[in-house]
Amino acid sequence: MLIGIPSTHPGGLEAAFGAHFGHCDLYTVVEVADGQVKEVRTLPSVPHQQGGCMAPVQYLADNGVKILLASGMGMRPLMGFNQVGIDVYYAGNAPTVGAAVEAFIAGQLQQFTQEFTCGGGGR
Template structure:
């Protein structure tokens, strides 16, 4: 049984019913969803790291150190997108989902697209 750990930027308090945070680096927290055999097996929340200009890799490394393999995000700059690629975290564009549950369901159904350079926001680290 393969388990995949997904992180979704979330509003407080986190969890499946929380809204998806509009931008990964400035979200309240992350909802971590472990998926096994295509089904949700575990849900946790993880506090976000302080995000200062130029400090894009802090949240990237924080998620990597917590076993995240997939990130569902609505917005990010080019630098963190490249950072996620460096640490082996695959990023999908999930910004249209109203809730964390909706984002996870969209990922599990295969309807989310990989985040690409054209979807990044300006400033590199906003």
């Protein structure tokens, strides 16, 4: 399974967790199998101007992401992730990408629901 995580430069497991999925520096993509990290790579982020807040949603789906770990997003992209088959989990307290991934693997993250959404734009 491929997990996408909003990240700060330069990405990777040691990178700081990106505060808002649509305004992050880049995405760290982690392949997990049998509860273990198998591969780590990065994807550049895409600007909102090309398709609004749904552009990053479709971009991650096109790159095979099935799980997104996030701390902030609006209701519209959350619904978009649900529509393209990407499950979103709330990892707002994670200091690093690696910590978020480990929490997910350990079953410590809850599904991202409407109560976690913001007004959009990182607010």
